[in-house]
Amino acid sequence: MQAVPAPSLDGIGSLRTEEWIYDYLSAKDPQSIIPSRLKPRFRMPSFANIPEEDRRLLAKYFSSLKVEDWYLKEVQDNEYEKLTGKDAAQ
Numbered sequence: 001m002q003a004v005p006a007p008s009l010d011g012i013g014s015l016r017t018e019e020w021i022y023d024y025l026s027a028k029d030p031q032s033i034i035p036s037r038l039k040p041r042f043r044m045p046s047f048a049n050i051p052e053e054d055r056r057l058l059a060k061y062f063s064s065l066k067v068e069d070w071y072l073k074e075v076q077d078n079e080y081e082k083l084t085g086k087d088a089a090q
């Protein structure tokens with residue numbers, strides 16, 4: 001399978017609140033919240049058209065994925081390197 005450059009959601013609950021994730025999933029244009037440098041077909045899609053209840057449930061679940069700070073930093077560094085091709089330690 002070909003890799004897509006979507007960020008890992010591992011520990012996302014330590015980075016974003018339930019409300020934030022709900023608003024992000026509900027946005028008609030998620031790139032107005034997080035601008036994307038990716039080609040349109042790889043960008044975060046809008047989930048505004050799925051039932052509100054499902055968006056609430058997804059936000060609740062993903063915001064519950066909390067991790068220790070050191071682990072979150074590792075995940076963020078890996079994501080940064082994946083997205084930019086640059087070494088996060090620099």
Ligand code: HEM
Pocket residue numbers: 004005006007009012015016021024030031034035036037038041042043044045058062
């Ligand atoms: C229920 C499914 C999904 C959830 C809960 C979800 C959640 C998220 C969250 C919370 C972020 C922000 C991460 C941050 O704050 O750093 C994000 C970003 C992103 N997601 Fe998703 N995502 C989902 C599905 C997808 C799918 C299907 C794709 C690709 C086809 C995708 C591609 C991306 C990309 C590329 C970004 C970075 C921002 C951008 O370039 O637009 N996501 N996603």
